[in-house]
Amino acid sequence: MHVLFPANQIYIFYTWNISNGASPYLFLRRPCEFLLFLHSHLHFHTHTSLKFNTSLPHAYPDFSRRPTDPCFFKPSHPLSTTPSDQISNQHTMSATTMATASISFSPVPTALITSSQLSTASLKSRSNRNCRIITASLSEKSQPIVTKSESSVPIRKVPGDYGLPLIGPLRDRLAYFYFEGRDDFFKNRVRKYGSTVFRLNMPPGPFVAKDPRVIALLDAASFPVLFDTSLVEKRDLFTGTYMPSTDLTGGFRVCSYLDPSEPHHAPLKKFLFFLLASRRQEIIPEFHRTFSSLFENLEDELAKKGKADFGGPNDQATFDFLSRALFGQDPAETKLGRDAPKLIRKWVLFQLGPLLTLGLPPYLEDLLLHSFMLPPALVKSDYNRLAEFFKESAGPVLDEASRLGISHDEAIHNLVFAICFNTFGGLTILFPNLVKCIGRAGARLHGKLAQEIRSAVRDSGGVVTMRAIEESMPLTKSVVYETLRIEPPVSVQYGRAKHDMVVQSHDAGYQVKAGEMLFGYQPMATKDPRVFDRAEEFVADRFVGEEGEKLLKYVMWSNGPETESPTVDNKQCAGKDFVVLVARLLVVELFMRYDSFEIEVGTSPLGSSVKITSLKKATF
Numbered sequence: 001m002h003v004l005f006p007a008n009q010i011y012i013f014y015t016w017n018i019s020n021g022a023s024p025y026l027f028l029r030r031p032c033e034f035l036l037f038l039h040s041h042l043h044f045h046t047h048t049s050l051k052f053n054t055s056l057p058h059a060y061p062d063f064s065r066r067p068t069d070p071c072f073f074k075p076s077h078p079l080s081t082t083p084s085d086q087i088s089n090q091h092t093m094s095a096t097t098m099a100t101a102s103i104s105f106s107p108v109p110t111a112l113i114t115s116s117q118l119s120t121a122s123l124k125s126r127s128n129r130n131c132r133i134i135t136a137s138l139s140e141k142s143q144p145i146v147t148k149s150e151s152s153v154p155i156r157k158v159p160g161d162y163g164l165p166l167i168g169p170l171r172d173r174l175a176y177f178y179f180e181g182r183d184d185f186f187k188n189r190v191r192k193y194g195s196t197v198f199r200l201n202m203p204p205g206p207f208v209a210k211d212p213r214v215i216a217l218l219d220a221a222s223f224p225v226l227f228d229t230s231l232v233e234k235r236d237l238f239t240g241t242y243m244p245s246t247d248l249t250g251g252f253r254v255c256s257y258l259d260p261s262e263p264h265h266a267p268l269k270k271f272l273f274f275l276l277a278s279r280r281q282e283i284i285p286e287f288h289r290t291f292s293s294l295f296e297n298l299e300d301e302l303a304k305k306g307k308a309d310f311g312g313p314n315d316q317a318t319f320d321f322l323s324r325a326l327f328g329q330d331p332a333e334t335k336l337g338r339d340a341p342k343l344i345r346k347w348v349l350f351q352l353g354p355l356l357t358l359g360l361p362p363y364l365e366d367l368l369l370h371s372f373m374l375p376p377a378l379v380k381s382d383y384n385r386l387a388e389f390f391k392e393s394a395g396p397v398l399d400e401a402s403r404l405g406i407s408h409d410e411a412i413h414n415l416v417f418a419i420c421f422n423t424f425g426g427l428t429i430l431f432p433n434l435v436k437c438i439g440r441a442g443a444r445l446h447g448k449l450a451q452e453i454r455s456a457v458r459d460s461g462g463v464v465t466m467r468a469i470e471e472s473m474p475l476t477k478s479v480v481y482e483t484l485r486i487e488p489p490v491s492v493q494y495g496r497a498k499h500d501m502v503v504q505s506h507d508a509g510y511q512v513k514a515g516e517m518l519f520g521y522q523p524m525a526t527k528d529p530r531v532f533d534r535a536e537e538f539v540a541d542r543f544v545g546e547e548g549e550k551l552l553k554y555v556m557w558s559n560g561p562e563t564e565s566p567t568v569d570n571k572q573c574a575g576k577d578f579v580v581l582v583a584r585l586l587v588v589e590l591f592m593r594y595d596s597f598e599i600e601v602g603t604s605p606l607g608s609s610v611k612i613t614s615l616k617k618a619t620f
């Protein structure tokens, strides 16, 4: 990897072999071994017991609404609009309607899932000791939570400890980034403690986060506690144990950092629901327009060089698509030009740097990225360019902000964050993951997807519609869910316990004190072998059919089960249905054009780096 620092930008180029370098490793390894030695000989245990105001559980309105079917494109013809597009003029919908209708791009058929089926999330093995517990599980669809009942599970003290102040967090940080690596860091401790719930320090720790101590929840039974806003507080926890300066977000605490109990949370989330719902008819045509051009360029590149990078062009296409679809604005025709992806990458680095590895020599990287926040002033002018673009492009959506009592300034900075961080950030991890998972699965799966997609499009009159996707593309839907299961793009979630409670894993209940920080590493919950067969494998048709759909409650990429919907009272991703729709559209676009394709895969700080090595054009 090479990192260049021109005057006001940071460019990062990846190579296939990111080497940690032997000497820096040894340099760091010895002090670390010393710390480990110190730690294992001096057991030191600290414990938080902060008190928080508690709030009652909020009502959970029914958000499931079947999509109307107005959006479509003709894959090989100019885009056109059906009469139903014109009839359902979504601009007439009020924000209140949006808040109770959610976005409804492609809701999961929740009717198939009964509460007794859902209760399979609960414990499989229990002991006979009776005790009073609070169980957080997925067992109730609309009230996913608290049963204060007599139940027979062994109650355990949460195992693990935090080590000496400063030393413990540094030890855990080095282990997480360099000595063990993220996945093994967690797996090794599961083995060590014989438990999927235990104490540890989460990076970054000193000097970025004041208190890195967390209780990790690493199985599908305990993880959903993090979704229950009656049990956990989500204030300022979006990035974990530290929060980046609000100087990076125009001086505002944007929606993602707000707890639902805070007064601005509901209007801001409604505002984003409104944005997505009001532009829903643009999604399919603009996606096709932008991504068909991306694939044409990849074909040219492949013909010239024998291989084509998917990541860079995908970044540009994703931003262009979002801008065209959600604001009717082509960025190339504005002062922003084609600069957005690199401005966003740099701005995101200033927020997430303490959680990333870029492949620099470890001692240098740990000092530069993980020990201090990069000063926001260095990215101010880039951020201002993005904010200016949204100010000029937002147009009528700002009227809705006013109706909701949100100032234009706050609305604009929330748009920057929702589009550039939440959406662009998420999709530019998800799309390469999707191409990687499907690419690796091979030609047989490709053939089946091509068959399914082309036949569904033929049956809907040669156009891609939401209905065709929802009703006639079960395998396409399944590969998207399976990708989101196997590699959730946002892998960590946090929540601070509001009450003393007992959190239940598959095997035991664990006492948690009010004020303690709960943390979940999602890939371990969504690859829980107690829930999924061949949990580590990409099984393309895992979610096909009635039995397959029952497993969707364990797909939790959106900070909530796939069978539930975002509301103003929860912290589930506001863009949940939008994300699932566009991911399906990428698969549709791929297999309308190609019978099969091949790839080469590498790593990048956020997600995967994918190169296309062959594209076999559609023959049927």
Ligand code: HEM
Binding pocket: 234, 237, 238, 255, 256, 257, 258, 265, 269, 272, 276, 418, 419, 422, 423, 425, 426, 427, 430, 488, 489, 490, 492, 493, 494, 557, 558, 559, 570, 571, 572, 573, 574, 575, 576, 578, 579
């Ligand atoms: C692949 C793309 C995306 C992924 C993986 C993703 C993931 C997530 C996750 C995991 C959270 C919860 C974080 C937490 O509180 O711990 C979240 C929250 C949120 N997401 Fe997304 N997201 C994506 C796209 C979007 C889109 C398209 C929007 C568009 C508006 C969006 C808006 C939000 C907002 C506003 C929140 C905070 C919700 C709240 O405060 O109640 N996200 N997202």
